[in-house]
Amino acid sequence: MARTRSFDETALLDCAQEVFWAKGYDRASIEEISACSGVGNGSIYAAYTSKLGLFLATFTRYCAGRVELVESVVGSHTGTFEQAVAHYLDEIVADCTSRADLRGCLMLNSLAELGSRFPEVVAVGSRTIGEMERILSDRVADGVATGEVTLTSDDETEALGAHIVLVSQGLISLSRLGVPAARLRAIAATSSRLSAMRAA
Structure with a gap:
């Protein structure tokens, strides 16, 4: 029987996320996460075995x-296909520009830092991107079903969903370079229009 944990796991993972995101995996330490969360080093190692x-x-x-x-x-968006894409990309821009330290996305940062060393990280990242692409592709397929979007094959439906996810990840990467939010929003708006044109 698994031992009941004597600490608030959500609070611990919140602290761990903040430290890993701000510092990266290599520069983060269990000691710092312990100090942030109030959970002892021993309890952390007992629950998770290692920093990894x-x-x-x-x-x-x-x-x-x-x-x-x-x-x-x-x-949740009930507007047109173009409006749904614009809403999604606007939310991405708002999210990635909300932090003054320009930390970007923990997933993208971690794939860049750890992808060549830890296949588990690549597996989680690949699954996540695949799920994002599925959600966007489903929205494209809904547009096809209603006649709003005209595509010639299922491959095009999936490719357009993947394209929109790719744009969102590019916006996050640009935000790390300090590209102003207004510029990111302009790129997002243009990408939304182009996605709708490709689907027309």
Whole structure:
């Protein structure tokens, strides 16, 4: 029987996410996460075995939250296809420019830092991007079903969904370079129009 944890796991993972996101995996330490959360080093190691184990739990939760964000933003939008894409990209811009330290996206940062060393990180990241693409492709397919979007094959439907996700990740990467929010919003608006034109 699994031992009941004597600490607030949500609070611990919140602290771990903040430290890993701000510092990166290599520069983060269990000691700093322990100090932030109030959970002892021994309890952390007992629960997660290693720093990597704690990171993977944190990373998996973060990525699940990103999928939930896309599902919420795209799935709840009742406007046109172009409006839905614009709403999604606007939310991405608002999210990635909300932090003064230009930290970008924990998923993208971690794939860049750890992808060549830890296949588990790549697996979680790939699954997350795939789920995002599915959500956007489903929105494209809805447009096809209603006659709003005209595409010639299922491959095009999936490709357009993947394209929109790619644009969103590019916007996040540009935000890390300090590109102003107004410029990012202009890029997002143009991408939304082009996506709608490609689908017409």
